[in-house]
Amino acid sequence: MVKGIGNWLTKYSELDPENLALIYKEKRYTYKHLNERVNQLAHAFVSLGIRKGDRVNALLLNTNESIESMFACAKIGAIFVPINFRLSVEEVHYIVNDSGANLFIYDERLKPVVDELRLIKTRLLDYIQVGTTPHEDDLKYEELIAAASKEEPAYDISLDDVHLMMYTSGTTGRPKGAMLSHGNTQWNAINCITFMPFKKSDITLTVAPLFHIGGMSVFTTPLFYKGGTIILDDTFDPRRVLENIQEEKITSLFLVPAMWQALTTVENFEQFDISSLQLAVSGGAPCPITVIEFFQSRGIPFYEGFGLTETAPFVSLLDEKNTLRKNGSVGKAPVHTDVRIVDPNDRDVPVGKVGELIVQGPNIMVGYWNKPEATKEAIKDGWFYTGDLAKFDEEGFIYIVDRKKDMIITGGENVYPIEVEQVLYRHPNIREVAIVGYPDEKWGESIKAVVSLNDPTQSLTLEEIEKFLSGKIARYKMPKQLVILDQLPRNATGKILKVVLRKEA
Structure with missing residues (x-):
């Protein structure tokens, strides 16, 4: 009988019960203890009427409760729906209504958003609060656990059953709920473990948010599958990340590019011993070449990967032995995933030609929640169309x-913004850059560079940009306009919102 990813904890609680599974601040849980708490929470969910296929919303930070809730849902066949805690109440309300959940778990630090949510009509029947000052109508997380059985829940779960629903970032419109099955998450873990040098003794730090597929499944769920140790931090502080690596002997770390970039600015970076770090992976957006070079020059095995929520997320990774030789590439696909690059007629393009990247494998999502047309458009004959040019x-x-x-x-002429951005990142006074198009009567579109500066007191002109780019890119790729902002707009997962910049253009 297959019991899905919840069975990972069951197995390790038997095979290696005293091995450390999860650390959050002063809390340290062995696999035996974590599995018992997950079982208790699963029984508590059932007592509240949660059944197989029901959605459970969670507005949680990177805490043990987020991991426990995800695995508790997995053990009873419910669907865990982590919600971005940086969203407005209107955006949270949309996801609550769209997912059709009856149960909502939240951290007391996010109480102001939840208090506003209560005033809006939803289908929610119960709120569970993590913390010590719940609303009078709320259930208390720890009290629910304490009152429930530690016995293993007895439910038939198959790898085809959906266990996780992650809402895409919605940079171009309303977010969509990508449904990921137990099999998607398990095969992603297998892909990671067969591609990267994972060991059971590994320790990962998860500070990228768990509502993001990168935080959840680049290292976190694969390392649970391997039986390793996961350390959670609910606040990203660059200096604290370096301290954590040094103190806890962290061996693997996933961050989005903006986070990696922030680490490079930490004062006295060299004073930290980060030699334990054997897997440094960037994903979620293209990583500036200067950031990659910063870590490579310090002997850190730096990998750039590519993935999407809909692919659970592993699509490709540039392995350590090719990192320098193939700088700028996102590598190759893992064993159990296939990729193609096709033209608009779905024909494979020749080597060196640009087309759309499409992906096939057991890591491809089940589909978008309640959006059959969007699913049909995204998945054709088993291939997921990423919308990325490669x-x-x-x-x-x-x-x-x-x-x-x-x-x-x-x-x-086609201009791919990343080409221009990666060159501009080498400018000593450019901290962030986005290249966008704007309407031009003569050329159809012209190019605008939107930047933020390392030193705002030093001016930067379009003429200086042109001089810097001269000889490095073709003339037709040169920006015709320059806009300087204090900081570029980003969504909650750290991606620059080019849709906002285009609208302004």
């Missing part, structure tokens, strides 16, 4: 050129 080199390495919607066509 090319293969002669050795089969993948290079992401840009998002399909971000490509600029000026005077009939």
Whole structure:
């Protein structure tokens, strides 16, 4: 009988019960203790009427309760729906209504949003609060656990059953709930473990948010599958990350590019001993080449990966031995995933030519929640159409050129913003950069550079940008306008909101 990913904890509680599974601040849980708490929470969910296929909303930070809730849902066949805690109440309300959940778990630090949510009509029947000052109508998380049985829940769960629903970031409209099955998460873990040097003794730090597929499943769920140790931190502080690596001997770390970039600015970076770090992975957006070089020059095995919520997320990774040789590539697909690059007629493009990257494998999502048309558009004959433009080199390495919607066509020539951005990141006074198109009567579109500066007291002009880019890119790729902002707009997962910048253009 298959029992899904919840069975991972059951097995390790028997095989290695005293091994450390989870650390959050002063809390340290062995696999035996964590499995017991998950079982108790699962029984508590059932007592509240949660059944197989029901959705459970969670507005939680990176705490043990988030991991426990996810696995508790998995053990009874319910669907865990983590909600981005940086969203407005209107955005949270949309996800609550769209997912059709009856149960809502939240951290007391997020109480102001929940208090507003209560005033809006939803289907929610129960609120569970993590903390010590709940609303008078709320259930208390620890009291529910204390009152429930530690016995293993007896439910038939198959790998095809959905256990996780993650809402896409919604940079171009309303977010969609990507339904991920137990099999998607398990095969993603297998892909990670067969591609990267995972060991049971590994310790990962998860500070990227668990509502993001990168935080949840680049290292966190794969390391649970391996029986390793996960350390959670609910606040990203660059200096604290370096301290954690040094103190806890962290061996693996996933961060989005903006976080990696923040680490490079920590004063006295060299004073920290981060030699234990054997797997440093960036994903979620293209990583500035200067950041990659910063860590490579310090002997840190730095991997750049590519993935999406809909692919659970592993699509490709540039392994350590090719990191320097193939700088700028996102590597190759793992054993159990296939990729193609196709033209608009779904024909494979030649080596070096740009097309849309499509993905096939057991890590491809079940579909979008309650959106059959969007699912049909995204998944065709088993292939997921990523919307990302890419090319293969002669050795089969993948290079992401840009998002399909971000490509600029000026005077009939295709311009891929990433190409220009990566060059501009080398400018000593540019901290952030986004290249976007704007309407031009003569050329159709022209190019605008939107930047923030390392030193705002030093001016930067369009002429200086042109001089810096001269000889590095073709003339038609040169920005015709320059906008300087204090900081570029980003969504809650750290991606620059080019849709906002285009609207302003």
